[in-house]
Amino acid sequence: MIMDASLILHEMGKRARASAAVLAQASSAKKNEALRAMAAALRAHKDDILEANGRDMRGGEENGLGQAMLERLKLTEQRVEDMAVGIEEVAALPDPIGQTVRGYVNSDGLEIAQVRVPLGVIGVIYESRPNVTADTAALCLKSGNAVILRGGSEAMDSSRVIVSALIEAVSSAGLPEGCIQLLDVPGHEATTALMRLDDLDVLIPRGGRGLKKAVREHCTVPCIMTGDGVCHTYIAASADPQMCVPIVINAKTQRPSACNAMETLLIHKDAAPKVLPAVANALVAHGVELRGDAAAREIFADMEPAADEDWGTEHLDLILSVKIVNSLDEALAHIARWGTGHSESILTTDYAEAEKFLDRVDAAAVYVNASTRFTDGGVFGLGAEIGISTQKLHARGPMGIEQLTSTKYKIRGSGQIRR
Numbered sequence: 001m002i003m004d005a006s007l008i009l010h011e012m013g014k015r016a017r018a019s020a021a022v023l024a025q026a027s028s029a030k031k032n033e034a035l036r037a038m039a040a041a042l043r044a045h046k047d048d049i050l051e052a053n054g055r056d057m058r059g060g061e062e063n064g065l066g067q068a069m070l071e072r073l074k075l076t077e078q079r080v081e082d083m084a085v086g087i088e089e090v091a092a093l094p095d096p097i098g099q100t101v102r103g104y105v106n107s108d109g110l111e112i113a114q115v116r117v118p119l120g121v122i123g124v125i126y127e128s129r130p131n132v133t134a135d136t137a138a139l140c141l142k143s144g145n146a147v148i149l150r151g152g153s154e155a156m157d158s159s160r161v162i163v164s165a166l167i168e169a170v171s172s173a174g175l176p177e178g179c180i181q182l183l184d185v186p187g188h189e190a191t192t193a194l195m196r197l198d199d200l201d202v203l204i205p206r207g208g209r210g211l212k213k214a215v216r217e218h219c220t221v222p223c224i225m226t227g228d229g230v231c232h233t234y235i236a237a238s239a240d241p242q243m244c245v246p247i248v249i250n251a252k253t254q255r256p257s258a259c260n261a262m263e264t265l266l267i268h269k270d271a272a273p274k275v276l277p278a279v280a281n282a283l284v285a286h287g288v289e290l291r292g293d294a295a296a297r298e299i300f301a302d303m304e305p306a307a308d309e310d311w312g313t314e315h316l317d318l319i320l321s322v323k324i325v326n327s328l329d330e331a332l333a334h335i336a337r338w339g340t341g342h343s344e345s346i347l348t349t350d351y352a353e354a355e356k357f358l359d360r361v362d363a364a365a366v367y368v369n370a371s372t373r374f375t376d377g378g379v380f381g382l383g384a385e386i387g388i389s390t391q392k393l394h395a396r397g398p399m400g401i402e403q404l405t406s407t408k409y410k411i412r413g414s415g416q417i418r419r
């Protein structure tokens with residue numbers, strides 16, 4: 001299987017590289033034409049896509065996939081339409097390629113322009129969420145990059161039909177079919193081979209800890225990790241009690257399977273007696289299982305004891321760890337110890353405390369008085385996102401089209417030599 005995947009990928013890499021060269025020179029009008037054709041193709045192939053998704057759903061159910069994961073795998077007519085609209089929104093974004101980031105004349109009289117260019121060939125490994133296939137293909141095409149997609153195995157039928165519709169559209173718009181390719185090989189040997197594909201300019205792995213570990217062990221190409229989220233909400237002593245229930249409920253229950261959902265609630269000891277009962281009752285009413293430390297369980301008895309491993313666990317489900325802390329510093333230390341650098345929030349009315357939290361927490365997105373669920377490319381005004389980077393190099397936080405570009409310097413001289 002290693003040989004098979006590597007051989008297949010070798011050919012895919014060559015096609016992607018050749019297609020990337022064409023795409024890098026394509027006009028904005030041509031790319032937008034292709035994107036609009038991609039949206040139309042999804043609508044035209046809606047029935048095939050839903051049929052394939054039905055097969056994936058049945059497979060998921062047979063294999064015991066949890067409700068949250070099935071919900072994320074499922075497509076409906078509305079979700080296919082949302083995918084098409086999402087691609088049209090990407091088409092409507094300004095083209096980043098060719099933009100001048102900085103332009104100046106240096107002391108030698110050289111005209112120096114730093115301009116945006118595509119990254120080249122991008123590999124994306126992602127979870128079993130079919131809309132990511134369309135979003136990622138659209139973002140890569142708009143930013144002038146060829147992409148090799150490897151979606152989650154539970155969504156493979158859906159991805160296959162979606163990618164085939166997208167390729168048909170790209171080709172009808174006169175761009176090379178190799179701009180968008182699907183690595184349609186099951187098993188982790190295939191994803192591991194993608195991590196080693198020399199033709200990739202960058203790999204974007206989007207997934208949980210198993211994937212992260214595999215990337216650390218096997219990846220030989222530059223990589224932007226969009227990681228798991230052990231996200232916290234800290235209710236400070238001065239928190240506005242009116243805000244606590246809606247924000248906590250939203251952060252935990254609006255989409256528990258998302259990486260930006262809250263996994264641990266920290267509460268200052270002075271706020272806990274007033275706030276915890278209302279918050280905990282609301283969570284239980286929303287079906288959330290609570291796992292608390294001893295102090296939390298003294299205030300709200302309907303909680304399982306939290307084990308040490310709960311603090312580091314991304315449940316991705318209706319399970320929440322709860323801990324009472326003595327100070328902001330203790331909350332910061334807990335987040336530094338157990339957080340994954342994704343999204344963290346403080347609820348407070350104290351300005352100094354809010355600013356300290358914003359400054360000290362080392363995460364991609366740090367919030368005051370808002371739900372961690374907001375960490376999202378669409379919400380942040382990027383159009384869509386290819387993932388939320390939890391690393392610092394090249395890009396951090398939601399990654400849209402600009403984050404899929406690099407720059408180069410164009411220098412225009414008039415005979416200068418360096419002395």
Ligand SMILES: NC(=O)C1=CN([C@@H]2O[C@H](COP(=O)(O)OP(=O)(O)OC[C@H]3O[C@@H](n4cnc5c(N)ncnc54)[C@H](OP(=O)(O)O)[C@@H]3O)[C@@H](O)[C@H]2O)C=CC1
Nearest residue numbers: 126151152153191207208211214226227228229259387388
């Ligand atoms: N920061 C972000 O932008 C995002 C983060 N996430 C995170 O993703 C996780 C949930 O996704 P989940 O369904 O668990 O997806 P996984 O992490 O299990 O899988 C994602 C992809 O990685 C592959 N993969 C998983 N493990 C390995 C491995 N050991 N070696 C090689 N390839 C591997 C999978 O292939 P296969 O399906 O064949 O197993 C799949 O294509 C959560 O932790 C969530 O927070 C999710 C979305 C966005």
Ligand SMILES: N[C@@H](CCC(=O)OP(=O)(O)O)C(=O)O
Nearest residue numbers: 129257258259260375376377
């Ligand atoms: N940006 C996304 C979160 C990304 C994410 O976690 O996706 P998934 O793990 O597939 O549910 C959102 O909040 O909609």
